[in-house]
Amino acid sequence: MLKKLFTITAVSALALMAGYTAGPARAAEQSVEVMHWWTSAGEAAALNVLKKKLESQGIQWRDAPVAGGGGDAAMTALRARVAAGDPPTAVQLLGLPVHDWAESGTLLDLTSVAEKEGWAKELPPQLQFFSTYKGKYVAAPINMHRVNWVWINKALLDKVGGKPPATFDELLDLASKFKQAGITPLAHGGQAWQEATIFDSAVLSVGGPDFYRKALVDLDPKALGGDTMQKAFDQLRKLRGLVDANFTNRDWNLASAMVVNGQAGMQIMGDWAKGEFIRAGLTPGKEIVCVPYPGTANAFIFNSDQLAMFKANKDKQEAGIKLAQAVMDPAVQEEFNAIKGSLPARLDVPVNRLDPCGQKSAEDRQQAITADSLVPSMAHGHAGGAAVKGAYYDVVTQFFNSNTSSADAAEQLVEAVANAQ
Amino acid sequence: MVSVPFTAPSVRQKSARYRLQEWLPRLVLAPTFLITVIFVYGFMVWTGYLSLSASKMLPSYEYVGLEQYTRLWASPRWYVAIKNLAIFAVLYIGISTVLGLLLAILLDQKIRAEGVLRTIYLYPMAISFIVTGTAWKWILNPGLGLEKLMHDWGWTSFSFDWLVNPDMAIYTIVIAGVWQSSGFVMAMFLAGLRGVDSEIIKAASIDGVTLPTIYWRIIIPIMRPVFLTAFVILSHLAIKSFDLVVALTGGGPGYSTELPATFMYSSTFSRNQVGVGAASAVIMLMTVAAIMVPYLYSEIRGGRRNG
Numbered sequence: 156m157l158k159k160l161f162t163i164t165a166v167s168a169l170a171l172m173a174g175y176t177a178g179p180a181r182a183a184e185q186s187v188e189v190m191h192w193w194t195s196a197g198e199a200a201a202l203n204v205l206k207k208k209l210e211s212q213g214i215q216w217r218d219a220p221v222a223g224g225g226g227d228a229a230m231t232a233l234r235a236r237v238a239a240g241d242p243p244t245a246v247q248l249l250g251l252p253v254h255d256w257a258e259s260g261t262l263l264d265l266t267s268v269a270e271k272e273g274w275a276k277e278l279p280p281q282l283q284f285f286s287t288y289k290g291k292y293v294a295a296p297i298n299m300h301r302v303n304w305v306w307i308n309k310a311l312l313d314k315v316g317g318k319p320p321a322t323f324d325e326l327l328d329l330a331s332k333f334k335q336a337g338i339t340p341l342a343h344g345g346q347a348w349q350e351a352t353i354f355d356s357a358v359l360s361v362g363g364p365d366f367y368r369k370a371l372v373d374l375d376p377k378a379l380g381g382d383t384m385q386k387a388f389d390q391l392r393k394l395r396g397l398v399d400a401n402f403t404n405r406d407w408n409l410a411s412a413m414v415v416n417g418q419a420g421m422q423i424m425g426d427w428a429k430g431e432f433i434r435a436g437l438t439p440g441k442e443i444v445c446v447p448y449p450g451t452a453n454a455f456i457f458n459s460d461q462l463a464m465f466k467a468n469k470d471k472q473e474a475g476i477k478l479a480q481a482v483m484d485p486a487v488q489e490e491f492n493a494i495k496g497s498l499p500a501r502l503d504v505p506v507n508r509l510d511p512c513g514q515k516s517a518e519d520r521q522q523a524i525t526a527d528s529l530v531p532s533m534a535h536g537h538a539g540g541a542a543v544k545g546a547y548y549d550v551v552t553q554f555f556n557s558n559t560s561s562a563d564a565a566e567q568l569v570e571a572v573a574n575a576q
Numbered sequence: 577m578v579s580v581p582f583t584a585p586s587v588r589q590k591s592a593r594y595r596l597q598e599w600l601p602r603l604v605l606a607p608t609f610l611i612t613v614i615f616v617y618g619f620m621v622w623t624g625y626l627s628l629s630a631s632k633m634l635p636s637y638e639y640v641g642l643e644q645y646t647r648l649w650a651s652p653r654w655y656v657a658i659k660n661l662a663i664f665a666v667l668y669i670g671i672s673t674v675l676g677l678l679l680a681i682l683l684d685q686k687i688r689a690e691g692v693l694r695t696i697y698l699y700p701m702a703i704s705f706i707v708t709g710t711a712w713k714w715i716l717n718p719g720l721g722l723e724k725l726m727h728d729w730g731w732t733s734f735s736f737d738w739l740v741n742p743d744m745a746i747y748t749i750v751i752a753g754v755w756q757s758s759g760f761v762m763a764m765f766l767a768g769l770r771g772v773d774s775e776i777i778k779a780a781s782i783d784g785v786t787l788p789t790i791y792w793r794i795i796i797p798i799m800r801p802v803f804l805t806a807f808v809i810l811s812h813l814a815i816k817s818f819d820l821v822v823a824l825t826g827g828g829p830g831y832s833t834e835l836p837a838t839f840m841y842s843s844t845f846s847r848n849q850v851g852v853g854a855a856s857a858v859i860m861l862m863t864v865a866a867i868m869v870p871y872l873y874s875e876i877r878g879g880r881r882n883g
Contacts, residue, residue: 554830
């Protein structure tokens with residue numbers, strides 16, 4: 156009896172050991188673990204393009220999504236994993252965090268593959284800054300979003316007999332028409348990042364690209380606290396008067412829904428809002444009119460999703476490099492962005508599958524590159540680091556939700572930015 | 577006669593058992609003790625060190641002295657957080673205690689269906705602050721909740737917009753917090769009231785003392801330890817409150833309902849300012865210590881005196 160029991164134990168132990176040895180053998184097939192926050196239906200469908208591409212090369216895709224918070228939650232999870240010495244193969248990064256991670260020395264150098272495939276020729280120079288650190292490629296950009304858009308409900312626009320605004324005064328005119336018709340002029344969600352998103356556009360509108368760069372990229376105290384900045388705050392103050400009473404802590408997609416169902420006339424938001432309109436059955440460019448934020452028609456505020464790979468063992472690094480190649484594959488970028496609604500990061504990818512607003516975006520980008528008015532978004536972490544961005548949020552949201560004067564706000568901005576550096 | 581052969585082994589057994597009795601508690605407690613020392617006190621020390629370092633995105637160990645504290649106290653958002661904590665803590669602790677005591681006294685009047693009522697009042701404590709916050713966010717939203725209901729019922733001049741008013745929003749957090757906690761405080765006071773010797777009350781009422789005076793002069797003073805316990809529990813809930821703000825207001829409008837705990841989280845995890853976050857955590861720890869140390873001291877001294 157005892158002998159029999161012993162045999163059974165031994166056999167099962169052997170079986171277990173066999174199982175364990177079989178495990179790594181199976182895992183020798185290359186795999187990539189990708190941490191990201193593309194969790195909405197449209198985003199997940201777009202990501203599937205990338206996944207399919209890798210699987211066609213025999214690389215297994217292990218999904219590590221961390222939902223929510225514009226990536227805040229994902230960044231927290233990432234920090235914990237890197238600190239524990241177990242980073243994922245690749246991670247979605249938005250803007251300057253690419254540099255922060257590169258500085259910590261944990262990112263994989265992609266320069267050799269970038270040079271071999273000629274990434275530099277195909278990417279806008281302003282975007283390359285975010286993919287490189289000290290002259291080395293450390294991330295592969297997959298898309299580009301335009302932040303300075305105004306979305307207007309066409310039916311309501313016709314109802315009040317307005318036209319798409321080209322100047323800020325025209326926007327105010329249109330808003331008063333909406334107001335008279337009993338429609339909330341501006342759909343807005345009272346969260347710091349949404350107010351900062353609008354303020355990006357206001358700064359560009361008032362000061363132009365050179366001022367924008369001087370103030371928000373170079374963080375020059377004179378520009379941050381000067382007259383031009385005060386005028387930008389004045390614009391924001393006027394926009395504050397156009398929102399409904401219950402805007403506090405409303406998510407951006409609920410604000411988009413207000414435009415969709417006719418409660419509100421327009422929304423100032425980046426082009427990811429298109430996803431909400433399309434899902435509601437409205438076509439951007441038809442039922443939803445898109446115009447650049449007044450005064451920024453010739454300029455383009457961008458943010459861009461990038462994938463960065465972490466240093467790991469040789470197997471994983473090879474898979475990581477293949478992932479980077481897949482991200483930069485023109486066919487993948489075309490398909491991915493046709494689904495997600497953003498522009499391809501590569502300039503040589505055809506955009507005829509995008510909606511009319513997306514195609515206009517692509518045209519404007521081309522012009523902005525020539526005119527050197529393609530500027531990075533502060534609200535989305537492309538102009539100042541996380542601490543500076545936080546300081547910017549604080550001042551802008553405090554201004555929007557109080558009676559602070561524009562002069563005081565500009566002064567606070569100088570102090571807050573200095574304190575965050 | 578018969579018991580003799582048994583005594584010898586029983587003594588030996590006793591001494592072995594005695595030794596086991598002596599060692600077993602230590603042995604059982606050792607892992608917990610070790611884990612507490614490392615993960616609570618060890619990390620407190622680590623946080624303290626980080627607050628003196630140049631840590632930004634990831635912890636670093638470059639010593640910079642009190643620079644992070646300078647940054648912390650230069651941030652207007654931190655002042656708002658501190659001020660909000662003061663408002664929140666005073667009102668939350670005060671109102672919860674008074675309301676809890678009142679409910680307990682009323683429930684103690686030998687009323688019918690006391691069990692049901694007690695459960696109803698106690699239940700909010702079983703809900704997480706996130707649920708409380710979300711529910712109150714809807715109730716207090718002028719376009720969805722109370723205000724709209726009153727307007728729909730015809731009271732069109734009714735206005736209750738505290739949630740979207742930066743000057744008043746912190747009080748909505750007090751309302752939700754009090755709703756959640758006063759039932760729990762009530763349960764503590766009820767237990768205290770049940771512990772009061774009924775002979776005292778009978779004696780007092782024979783002497784012709786009115787009921788309110790009995791409560792005010794006799795029963796409430798007897799319940800001093802319950803007050804202390806309620807105060808300690810509520811004050812630590814107030815200082816660490818985080819989820820209620822996140823769910824109810826998200827720190828807004830603007831950052832007008834920021835509390836030290838939400839400030840610490842955003843500095844550390846979304847703003848790449850681990851050093852500033854650690855500095856704010858140390859300040860919070862000191863605040864808690866300033867309340868707890870005198871309490872513990874008096875408890876320990878009191879215990880010794882009684883013993």
